[in-house]
Amino acid sequence: GAVVSQHPSWVICKSGTSVKIECRSLDFQATTMFWYRQFPKQSLMLMATSNEGSKATYEQGVEKDKFLINHASLTLSTLTVTSAHPEDSSFYICSAISGPGETQYFGPGTRLLVL
Amino acid sequence: GESVGLHLPTLSVQEGDNSIINCAYSNSASDYFIWYKQESGKGPQFIIDIRSNMDKRQGQRVTVLLNKTVKHLSLQIAATQPGDSAVYFCAESPGGYQKVTFGTGTKLQVIP
Numbered sequence: 001g002a003v004v005s006q007h008p009s010w011v012i013c014k015s016g017t018s019v020k021i022e023c024r025s026l027d028f029q030a031t032t033m034f035w036y037r038q039f040p041k042q043s044l045m046l047m048a049t050s051n052e053g054s055k056a057t058y059e060q061g062v063e064k065d066k067f068l069i070n071h072a073s074l075t076l077s078t079l080t081v082t083s084a085h086p087e088d089s090s091f092y093i094c095s096a097i098s099g100p101g102e103t104q105y106f107g108p109g110t111r112l113l114v115l
Numbered sequence: 116g117e118s119v120g121l122h123l124p125t126l127s128v129q130e131g132d133n134s135i136i137n138c139a140y141s142n143s144a145s146d147y148f149i150w151y152k153q154e155s156g157k158g159p160q161f162i163i164d165i166r167s168n169m170d171k172r173q174g175q176r177v178t179v180l181l182n183k184t185v186k187h188l189s190l191q192i193a194a195t196q197p198g199d200s201a202v203y204f205c206a207e208s209p210g211g212y213q214k215v216t217f218g219t220g221t222k223l224q225v226i227p
Contacts, residue, residue: 106158
């Protein structure tokens with residue numbers, strides 16, 4: 001199957017700082033990428049849908065100014081958690097598809113801990 | 116934020132036995148249903164999917180059953196192995212894999 005990578009795999013930051021997480025499709029061009037958030041022992045919650053070259057579509061309740069998404073190329077999407085606070089600590093997972101009807105492939109996730 | 120005290124339903128199975136993981140979905144308009152396996156600290160891994168015009172699909176050691184009448188999905192794993200231990204999520208999509216909604220998940224523990 002297709003490979004999706006994330007960087008970093010884990011990050012610890014101080015409250016008030018911003019953190020950028022990268023999601024890359026390594027062997028295919030991703031027309032659409034998705035960002036999910038997962039708290040311990042809970043399911044994945046979709047945060048936003050990102051299409052290359054256009055603004056991301058955020059799910060209800062997700063602050064677009066808090067979670068900045070940039071899908072600058074067909075192989076890279078970034079999620080920036082701005083002014084992070086302890087409640088933003090979570091496991092962030094991206095996924096990517098190459099086109100409508102294609103399988104959604106997930107990255108390995110990024111664990112964020114805000115102190 | 117995080118919900119304190121929330122825990123995943125757990126299914127314990129003896130190695131070599133068959134496992135059946137169940138899932139109820141909510142959107143009758145969903146066209147695609149997918150099962151994912153998530154090991155600790157990793158992203159979800161695709162296992163098998165099924166479209167709404169089917170009621171059964173088989174893969175290698177896995178079978179997915181879909182009952183649209185009662186909006187129920189199940190994953191059967193034959194001859195369960197220790198490597199099958201993980202959290203299993205069912206997911207639904209209106210179509211084209213454009214937006215996938217995940218279920219709550221079931222933790223499978225394989226007893227050697």
